[in-house]
Amino acid sequence: MVDWTDEGIVLAAKAHGEGSAIVVLLTRDHGRHAGLVRGAFSGRARGVYQPGNRVTAEWRARLADHLGNYTCELGHGHAAAVLDDPLKLAGLSAACAIAEASLPEREPHPQVHDGLVALLDAMAEPELGDAWIAVYVRWEIGVLADLGYGLDLESCAATGANDDLAYVSPRTGRAVSLAAGEPYRDRLLSLPRFLIGRGGGDQDDLFRGLALSGFFMERHVFATHGRQPPPARTRFVERFARDATVSGGGLSI
Amino acid sequence: MAVGELDRAMQFLAKLPGLGPRSARRAILHLMKRRDSLMLPLAEALAAAARSVRPCTTCGNLDTVDPCGICSDPRRDPQAICVVEDVADVWALERAVAFKGRYHVIGGVLSALDGIGPGDLNVDGLVLRAADPAVNEVILAMNATVDGQTTAHYLADRLASTGVKVSRLAHGVPVGGELDYLDDGTLAQALRARQAL
Numbered sequence: 001m002v003d004w005t006d007e008g009i010v011l012a013a014k015a016h017g018e019g020s021a022i023v024v025l026l027t028r029d030h031g032r033h034a035g036l037v038r039g040a041f042s043g044r045a046r047g048v049y050q051p052g053n054r055v056t057a058e059w060r061a062r063l064a065d066h067l068g069n070y071t072c073e074l075g076h077g078h079a080a081a082v083l084d085d086p087l088k089l090a091g092l093s094a095a096c097a098i099a100e101a102s103l104p105e106r107e108p109h110p111q112v113h114d115g116l117v118a119l120l121d122a123m124a125e126p127e128l129g130d131a132w133i134a135v136y137v138r139w140e141i142g143v144l145a146d147l148g149y150g151l152d153l154e155s156c157a158a159t160g161a162n163d164d165l166a167y168v169s170p171r172t173g174r175a176v177s178l179a180a181g182e183p184y185r186d187r188l189l190s191l192p193r194f195l196i197g198r199g200g201g202d203q204d205d206l207f208r209g210l211a212l213s214g215f216f217m218e219r220h221v222f223a224t225h226g227r228q229p230p231p232a233r234t235r236f237v238e239r240f241a242r243d244a245t246v247s248g249g250g251l252s253i
Numbered sequence: 254m255a256v257g258e259l260d261r262a263m264q265f266l267a268k269l270p271g272l273g274p275r276s277a278r279r280a281i282l283h284l285m286k287r288r289d290s291l292m293l294p295l296a297e298a299l300a301a302a303a304r305s306v307r308p309c310t311t312c313g314n315l316d317t318v319d320p321c322g323i324c325s326d327p328r329r330d331p332q333a334i335c336v337v338e339d340v341a342d343v344w345a346l347e348r349a350v351a352f353k354g355r356y357h358v359i360g361g362v363l364s365a366l367d368g369i370g371p372g373d374l375n376v377d378g379l380v381l382r383a384a385d386p387a388v389n390e391v392i393l394a395m396n397a398t399v400d401g402q403t404t405a406h407y408l409a410d411r412l413a414s415t416g417v418k419v420s421r422l423a424h425g426v427p428v429g430g431e432l433d434y435l436d437d438g439t440l441a442q443a444l445r446a447r448q449a450l
Contacts, residue, residue, distance in 0.1 A: 012366050014366055014367075018270060018271060046398075047397075047436060047438075047439065048436075050398055050399050051399045052399065053438075074436050076437060076438070077436040077437055077438025077439065078438065079398075079399050079438060080397075080424075080436065080438025080439050080441065080442050081438045081441055081442070083397060083399070083402045083424065083442065084402075084424075084442070084445065086406035086409075086410075089399065089402055089403055089406065090403065090406075092399065093365070093399060093403055097365050100366075230365050231365050231370060232365045232403075235363075235403075235407075242410075
């Protein structure tokens with residue numbers, strides 16, 4: 001018998017038979033890991049297996065490569081906290097879908113787990129406003145880094161300077177300064193200021209961040225496998241763009 | 254060992270929710286013992302339902318007539334439409350005898366996991382019905398799940414152009430629920446939705 005206990009975040013729960021579900025968790029030390037939960041869709045347990053909820057999970061199987069069974073105890077119900085907020089709900093769904101679709105199974109990615117916990121905590125802070133979207137962008141860039149596609153935003157790829165960074169090369173994922181990138185600006189991606197600690201974080205900047213991480217996610221993680229990014233992420237970006245247009249009079253990127 | 258016909262009937266029964274091969278065997282034996290009082294009437298009732306019950310082209314509810322009994326009932330309030338995921342939800346709300354308007358079954362929820370997108374749901378029909386000047390409120394009675402509420406927000410966006418009032422069911426402490434046993438998310442939700450007494 002193999003068993004372990006770990007902290008995890010519910011990424012997905014797919015019905016299996018009458019009341020059971022195959023639940024996919026992003027665990028801290030065991031990575032993205034699926035397991036069968038008997039009675040997952042029964043009255044009281046149903047609320048536990050919502051995407052974004054943090055649980056303490058015990059996994060047990062006869063052999064290590066079996067699907068195994070989970071027994072989970074709810075730690076924090078993040079899903080219920082964002083049900084009323086369409087943008088946060090879309091962000092939570094997008095983050096869970098990205099983790100579910102991008103991370104290899106049973107490969108530990110503790111930093112991605114911790115980053116997702118930080119993102120969920122940021123969503124729960126009403127006084128942060130839209131700042132949680134910056135955390136979301138950082139988390140996606142962290143996922144890319146953990147998968148081996150990290151961006152280098154420390155210095156200019158052309159001059160080596162680390163001031164006045166304004167662009168990112170879509171080919172190399174390295175930052176480019178305003179002066180060096182000006183002749184190629186149409187072919188470069190905008191570098192949001194909040195990613196280099198230069199303030200920012202307004203809606204334009206956040207949208208640039210989502211576009212930046214989304215571009216590299218699509219290219220490195222999904223397109224290489226002939227897949228599209230999860231629809232949940234597309235809906236999240238569309239909703240953010242629409243909300244920003246309604247409240248702020250349009251995005252200028 | 255069962256003979257061919259019984260074996261075939263058992264295989265069909267075993268495909269029903271809540272039944273497996275063992276319980277299907279028990280059910281078929283029970284039916285055989287009550288051939289005249291249960292088995293034949295059941296077979297006739299199933300055949301009649303299969304022949305005559307169809308989804309209502311207006312709301313998606315199941316009935317033998319189209320429009321269904323609820324849509325064509327003049328006593329139902331035409332100003333309110335309650336949107337539900339499935340026909341089972343219509344039956345649940347009808348059991349509660351708390352809603353006197355009409356329904357709209359959208360046939361599921363948006364789900365990335367199951368590959369269900371807006372095109373797979375009966376949304377256009379809802380927008381068309383909501384645009385009717387006689388309708389002044391659409392109640393989104395989706396489940397309090399991430400997928401259910403994602404769908405509710407999507408529907409609210411789609412309905413915005415009609416100008417109709419859009420509301421949703423309350424979330425919070427269930428009747429008979431004890432605070433000590435509720436998860437923190439539900440408690441927080443209940444606190445946010447508190448009402449003056």
